[in-house]
Amino acid sequence: MSKKLLSKNKTARKLTRNEKQRITIANVALIPSVIKNYIDTLVEVYRPTFTYKLKVEFFYYIVTTIIKRQNTYENKTLENIPVALNATILRGIKSDYNEYISWLIEQEVIFMAENYEPGHSSNKYCFADFILSPLKEDSVSEIVELKALESSTITVARSIQESEVYEENKHLLKWFNNDLEIDFEGAKTYIKHLSYYEGEIYDLTHKKVHWNHQITVLHHKAFYATRNEESDFRLHTVLTNLKKIFKPFVTYKGQELIGYDLKNSQPFFLIFLIDSIINSNSRIDNIIDRIYLKKIYNSFMLQKLWEVLSTEGFQKEYEIFKTWVLNGEIYENMESIMNPKKRLGSYFANKYIARKKVTEKKKMDNVRALMKGVIFTLFFSSLKTRNSDYKTFKKVFPNLVTVIEIFKRKANADFSKLLQNIESDCMIDFVSRKIANEYPEMPLFTIHDSISTTENYAEILKALMPQYVYEYTGLTPKIEEEKWKKHDFQIDYEKRLKLHPEWYAYNGF
Structure with missing residues (x-):
């Protein structure tokens, strides 16, 4: 040491x-x-x-x-x-x-x-x-x-x-x-x-x-x-x-919490970002100014973006990708182009471990989780990545990936910061604030792209959240309900005991 x-x-x-x-x-x-x-x-x-x-x-x-x-x-x-x-x-x-x-x-x-x-x-x-x-x-x-x-x-x-x-x-x-x-x-x-x-x-x-x-x-x-x-x-x-x-295990005033997640949130806000640039929507101007120098964005980046956005190739790709995202089926559709292979009954993804400076294979529970990892690689990896999934996606959507890479040109982290800033502005400063103004007695808890409340206000939140996301973005979102008390991560101990009795016995359970 x-x-x-x-x-x-x-x-x-x-x-x-x-x-x-x-x-x-x-x-x-x-x-x-x-x-x-x-x-x-x-x-x-x-x-x-x-x-x-x-x-x-x-x-x-x-x-x-x-x-x-x-x-x-x-x-x-x-x-x-x-x-x-x-x-x-x-x-x-x-x-x-x-x-x-x-x-x-x-x-x-x-x-x-x-x-x-x-x-x-x-x-x-x-x-x-x-x-x-x-x-x-x-x-x-x-x-x-x-x-x-x-x-x-x-x-x-x-x-x-x-x-x-x-x-x-x-x-x-x-x-x-x-x-x-x-x-x-x-x-x-x-x-x-x-x-x-x-x-x-x-x-x-x-x-x-x-x-x-x-x-x-x-x-x-x-x-x-x-x-x-x-x-x-x-x-x-x-x-x-x-x-x-x-x-x-978490409650508010003894009541169960119920949340509503914005499905495919990062791809969803990418669509909003591109639409805003195409339609000259001023809502994102202040956010872009926080991430990029105004002089560089207006003189260099915007010009490069328009060179790609105005092409027929980009428009065809974008129409497909946008439909996938807004239908909430992006990961399912990506499977057809990525064609992942199972090994020993499981899917595996290559994950770069920065602190070890090595790439390791990580077991994935299902193909959806695997495709979600591909999107995160696409959004958050560096321009010099050698990730094979990134290269496969780029062959199918070369113009879309070029747009993403323009936002990463100065620093890789800029693009992820941009999407997260847009998400925060939408969910924290617009959607949740409008709901709070309308229902000041409604408990509200945000976890990035998710908003939760107590069970007695759940139906109101379920109706208002997509309405105000649409008002902010002009896009119809897909919302997924999450009941905290019935979370998928809970463990059935008896089932695990039947599956692995020798391990439990060895460890004194």
Whole structure:
């Protein structure tokens, strides 16, 4: 394990006024007890000497931030992956933040997995093996307060109502209150006995560390909210990071939650984007300005787009693709052109693992999941990808792929950010806001392209959501109902026991 310490900054860059105004952290955080006790003991016995006054709460903040970052959508596998920390925020809290990180590395709490290269990568951190082992054995967490970190540059929000994004998103965030509950004991028992997940039986210990943290945050109502217009502009909350398998345990005022998902949302918003450019719809202008420099978009990108959009070849491709998307049958129709082959009774997809820098084959449950992966590769891969599915799709839809590649020309992530910004503007700022204005007493919870409410308001939401999506886009969406209590991820333990009695017996179940 790397013990290399971070180099200390000679001078800390002075924060701008805007940076000072936007640095807000929550007062309540959840830290695993084994880590907190270890840090507290070391601080008491071998008190570190830093440039400025020691604030032990900053250790807690760093640890909980790593856990929170590891619990994001990008880390679907919920592994102990290295994550980057926001240096601007860390510096804003403590100008000598490097000394705190170095100390945690020395004490084998965390380690630095990637060295910083200007313009290429950031330092990334994950938990060291020394601390990971007891963490897997005991994932109990406890609440810590971070009020001591408040300063002239840092605002410590005592509740979600004091978060910097609350007022602009009040129609959604006001429902994060004491009435939002999780059956904590039921969820903990579920995690304890869960051994079969996503079609396979394997070691789930590190996933369970993350899962316990997710349900504990919700149980202790350590609510938070973030929304960054410089990235995806999505509203991130405790529910957006909650694994789907825990939805059956969540209620509001004791009522079941029922959600409505916008089917094929990313392809749907791609259609809206292309239609908006063709029809000069000004609704997306501000969104495009957030992602691209106006001068570059108007002088270069728009010209290139029109060169493709105006061709007969593109129009023929687009008519087919648009029909597939609006009929909600894109993945089914893609099967005919991708012609996937089964091996040993299953489908397999090539997935590039960035941190390992290798391509691995991943087993897919069904052909729909496989085709969904092809679309995500199409939208989110780099222009230099060697993915065979990407090349197959491009042969059938060369002009459509060229349009997508124009949006990726400067940076690969720009296109995904653009679609996510459009989705957020539609679902957060238009659809849910209009529903909230019409029915202010209706609880509303968003998870990106999905809106949920309690069972007594479900029929109203079911009628209004597609109506307002159409009003925003001019396109008729396909909406899919999701009853949280009857989620597909629930496990029939008796069935699993019959299928795999030898595994359950071996592991003491």
